[in-house]
Amino acid sequence: MTEKRKRELKKLLKELKKVKGRHTELVSLYIPAGSNLADVVNQVRSEQATAENIKSKQTRKNVVAALEKMLQFLKQFREVPKNGLVLFCGNVSPVEGKEDIRLWAIEPPEPLKTKIYWCDQEFVLEPLEGMVEEKETYGLIVLDGSEANIGLIKGKQIKPLRHIESNVPGKTSKGGWSQQRYQRIREQAIHDFLKKIGEQASQLFLEQKNLKGIIIGGPGPLKEEFAEGDFLHYTLKQKILGIKDTSYANEYGLEELVKRSEDLIKEAAIMEEKEILNQFFTELQKEGLAIYGYEKVNEALEKGAVDTLLISEDFDMVRVKLKCQCGAEDERDVKKEEMLNQLCKNCGSKMQVVSKEDLAEILEEKATNYGTKVFIVSTETQEGIQFRNFGIGAILRYKI
Numbered sequence: 001m002t003e004k005r006k007r008e009l010k011k012l013l014k015e016l017k018k019v020k021g022r023h024t025e026l027v028s029l030y031i032p033a034g035s036n037l038a039d040v041v042n043q044v045r046s047e048q049a050t051a052e053n054i055k056s057k058q059t060r061k062n063v064v065a066a067l068e069k070m071l072q073f074l075k076q077f078r079e080v081p082k083n084g085l086v087l088f089c090g091n092v093s094p095v096e097g098k099e100d101i102r103l104w105a106i107e108p109p110e111p112l113k114t115k116i117y118w119c120d121q122e123f124v125l126e127p128l129e130g131m132v133e134e135k136e137t138y139g140l141i142v143l144d145g146s147e148a149n150i151g152l153i154k155g156k157q158i159k160p161l162r163h164i165e166s167n168v169p170g171k172t173s174k175g176g177w178s179q180q181r182y183q184r185i186r187e188q189a190i191h192d193f194l195k196k197i198g199e200q201a202s203q204l205f206l207e208q209k210n211l212k213g214i215i216i217g218g219p220g221p222l223k224e225e226f227a228e229g230d231f232l233h234y235t236l237k238q239k240i241l242g243i244k245d246t247s248y249a250n251e252y253g254l255e256e257l258v259k260r261s262e263d264l265i266k267e268a269a270i271m272e273e274k275e276i277l278n279q280f281f282t283e284l285q286k287e288g289l290a291i292y293g294y295e296k297v298n299e300a301l302e303k304g305a306v307d308t309l310l311i312s313e314d315f316d317m318v319r320v321k322l323k324c325q326c327g328a329e330d331e332r333d334v335k336k337e338e339m340l341n342q343l344c345k346n347c348g349s350k351m352q353v354v355s356k357e358d359l360a361e362i363l364e365e366k367a368t369n370y371g372t373k374v375f376i377v378s379t380e381t382q383e384g385i386q387f388r389n390f391g392i393g394a395i396l397r398y399k400i
């Protein structure tokens with residue numbers, strides 16, 4: 001799946017998450033890849049018959065209507081799409097007794113294996129959410145004087161990797177040591193402990209291909225000492241996003257750290273976008289390594305000259321082949337929403353769309369072939385909003 005499609009699907013899922021039914025009348029239907037369409041239709045019909053038994057009149061009416069809408073929608077298919085199909089349908093009107101039955105259809109980006117039929121006050125979104133989940137990786141370290149835990153967060157999953165016990169003695173001497181000498185021994189033990197954490201964390205994190213950042217936590221002041229000292233490999237030290245207080249340094253501490261670091265992770269994504277776009281705008285100003293516009297970027301991609309391809313998440317141009325009843329044919333790059341309103345230059349009537357290609361997807365697929373990085377630009381930062389006017393841009397490897 002292209003980054004662009006992933007982004008769009010994510011947006012849609014976010015919207016669907018907000019949809020609430022007044023009763024258990026929102027229907028989710030997951031049709032696995034390889035299903036027989038006739039069987040699916042029969043199943044929906046039989047669910048519709050069952051729904052006639054729902055006690056509440058309003059709910060019954062809405063569920064039956066939602067299933068009817070699904071059945072009508074399924075008529076346009078000859079077979080189940082390659083990866084399966086997901087339908088969400090139900091009355092979304094916030095007003096009791098009013099009807100606003102909407103249907104959403106999603107062809108999953110990966111072959112769907114789960115079969116679900118479910119009525120609820122909200123839609124079942126988890127299987128699709130799992131498919132678009134960010135697989136970005138962050139390193140986690142929690143520590144205090146007695147232990148340390150190293151882990152990763154990948155998407156929403158926390159993976160504990162290593163547990164290290166310390167040999168650091170308590171704060172006050174118990175034996176016959178002089179307090180001063182005891183303090184020195186203790187400091188040495190702390191240093192050794194931090195060094196060990198640093199070595200092990202460095203080894204584990206350097207193995208990660210796409211480590212976006214590192215977050216450090218723990219209950220005491222030792223975490224600051226660790227973060228500020230030279231315990232982590234220097235390339236990793238630069239990736240420290242922040243330090244957070246947690247109540248524990250055990251595995252539970254890792255979870256706690258993630259909960260408290262949502263802001264840091266969000267901030268890191270924003271920073272990355274700002275950095276890339278600042279580079280783009282600077283290069284553009286000095287007429288250096290930045291270009292924009294579909295044709296130019298496409299040409300540069302084919303030369304293998306693009307380092308980073310930038311696509312605004314708002315970019316929605318499609319290349320359409322059009323045909324008119326008068327016989328005229330045309331190919332145009334237009335906004336998706338204007339695709340169906342193209343008029344013939346010859347006779348002025350509305351033209352028919354013969355085929356369409358998503359321009360961003362064409363470029364993204366090309367990018368993969370040339371080892372070009374793809375960056376989808378949000379519209380949530382100042383720079384991102386500014387970039388929206390360019391739609392598509394690129395930072396080049398060399399000037400062409």
Ligand SMILES: [Zn+2]
Nearest residue numbers: 324326344347
């Ligand atoms: Zn015409």
